Amino acid sequence: MKKLGFGLMRLPVHFKLPTLISLGMVKKMTDYFIDNGFVYFDTAYMYHLSKSESTVRTALVDRYKREDFILADKLPVMAPFIRNKEQQETIFNKQLAKCGVEYFDYYLIHSLTAKSHKLAKELDSFSFVQQKKAEGKIKHVGFSFHDNAEVLDTILSEHPEVEFVQLQINYLDWDSPRVQSRRCYEVAVKHGKPVIVMEPVKGGTLANLPAEAEKLLKDYNPNASIASWAIRFAASLDNVMVVLSGMSNFEQIQDNISFMRNFEPLNEKERAIIEKVVSIINGAITVPCTTCGYCIEGCPKKIPIPQFFTIYNKAMQTPNKQTTYRASYKKLAKKYCSATECIECGKCESSCPQHITIIKYLKDVSKHFE
Ligand code: SF4
Numbered sequence: 024m025k026k027l028g029f030g031l032m033r034l035p036v037h038f039k040l041p042t043l044i045s046l047g048m049v050k051k052m053t054d055y056f057i058d059n060g061f062v063y064f065d066t067a068y069m070y071h072l073s074k075s076e077s078t079v080r081t082a083l084v085d086r087y088k089r090e091d092f093i094l095a096d097k098l099p100v101m102a103p104f105i106r107n108k109e110q111q112e113t114i115f116n117k118q119l120a121k122c123g124v125e126y127f128d129y130y131l132i133h134s135l136t137a138k139s140h141k142l143a144k145e146l147d148s149f150s151f152v153q154q155k156k157a158e159g160k161i162k163h164v165g166f167s168f169h170d171n172a173e174v175l176d177t178i179l180s181e182h183p184e185v186e187f188v189q190l191q192i193n194y195l196d197w198d199s200p201r202v203q204s205r206r207c208y209e210v211a212v213k214h215g216k217p218v219i220v221m222e223p224v225k226g227g228t229l230a231n232l233p234a235e236a237e238k239l240l241k242d243y244n245p246n247a248s249i250a251s252w253a254i255r256f257a258a259s260l261d262n263v264m265v266v267l268s269g270m271s272n273f274e275q276i277q278d279n280i281s282f283m284r285n286f287e288p289l290n291e292k293e294r295a296i297i298e299k300v301v302s303i304i305n306g307a308i309t310v311p312c313t314t315c316g317y318c319i320e321g322c323p324k325k326i327p328i329p330q331f332f333t334i335y336n337k338a339m340q341t342p343n344k345q346t347t348y349r350a351s352y353k354k355l356a357k358k359y360c361s362a363t364e365c366i367e368c369g370k371c372e373s374s375c376p377q378h379i380t381i382i383k384y385l386k387d388v389s390k391h392f393e
């Protein structure tokens with residue numbers, strides 16, 4: 024299998040209506056992906072406000088033979104989706120129906136952390152997925168993971184039956200003490216589990232670098248896109264089976280395929296350049312948000328947290344454009360809710376896979392823009 028997977032969390036959307044997926048474009052991207060010999064598609068129950076799975080059906084499942092693609096889906100072991108054991112069966116059957124398939128090639132318990140692992144134990148989720156595998160409705164069982172290496176080691180020790188893990192790996196988080204990409208990868212290797220990589224471009228962060236870092240990459244290879252360095256970094260790891268890229272437009276899929284069709288791992292010189300890039304970025308990013316949107320679901324005030332952090336990061340990087348970013352902030356605050364209106368309930372922080380201190384940063388956002 025080629026090492027690039029189509030992540031279906033950031034699909035193309037209508038430019039005026041961000042909740043409306045551009046189905047025609049998804050079909051076009053799907054065709055291009057498959058025509059170039061790529062087969063791995065990754066969806067989840069809550070992606071795109073629960074519309075990703077039905078989009079997969081229309082764009083992929085209804086138009087291709089089942090053996091022509093590999094489909095991965097995930098069990099949302101988290102509130103508000105699953106609160107008791109029985110709901111797992113209901114959701115799983117709903118997922119099969121929404122995707123229009125009789126089995127999933129890869130099925131993951133979604134976003135395990137120390138906390139959600141506790142819930143997965145209470146719900147007996149690991150037995151549930153094994154039972155579905157025995158019924159022939161899942162081919163391979165794994166989990167996606169968002170905690171530290173120690174927790175990963177504990178889970179893999181308790182569940183040797185798991186066949187693979189999905190980890191957040193990118194060059195910025197590789198040695199980060201918070202995400203611990205390197206250490207988690209090493210734990211997976213120790214347990215003999217192949218790795219699927221998520222967030223190789225860190226939610227787009229590694230496609231839009233500070234000018235100084237971009238210059239380093241362009242000086243070395245003017246033809247390579249900035250994002251290509253990030254995807255190739257993750258794909259260069261021996262134990263990585265596939266790297267998921269959340270492609271949002273046709274240009275991105277064309278670019279990704281151009282260097283993943285005949286993939287070449289990073290050489291020593293390229294690795295050294297990336298190390299320099301990491302130091303530059305670390306000095307420039309204020310909030311390490313990947314814009315995954317997991318925090319929005321449970322927020323009682325519906326604060327547009329990732330959008331606020333994106334604007335705030337940009338404002339911190341370009342001091343001469345404060346009027347533009349303040350206007351963007353005000354527009355969003357008017358449409359949804361301002362950062363000041365946060366009631367500090369903490370629901371967002373418990374669902375953030377990046378463990379960001381959201382409440383504190385919202386105060387900074389509010390102070391800066393208001
Ligand atoms: S702490 Fe603030 S931002 Fe987070 S969920 Fe509660 S109200 Fe929303």
Ligand code: SF4
Nearest residue numbers: 312313315316318375
């Ligand atoms: S704050 Fe956390 S949960 Fe929310 S979008 Fe950013 S990374 Fe995702």
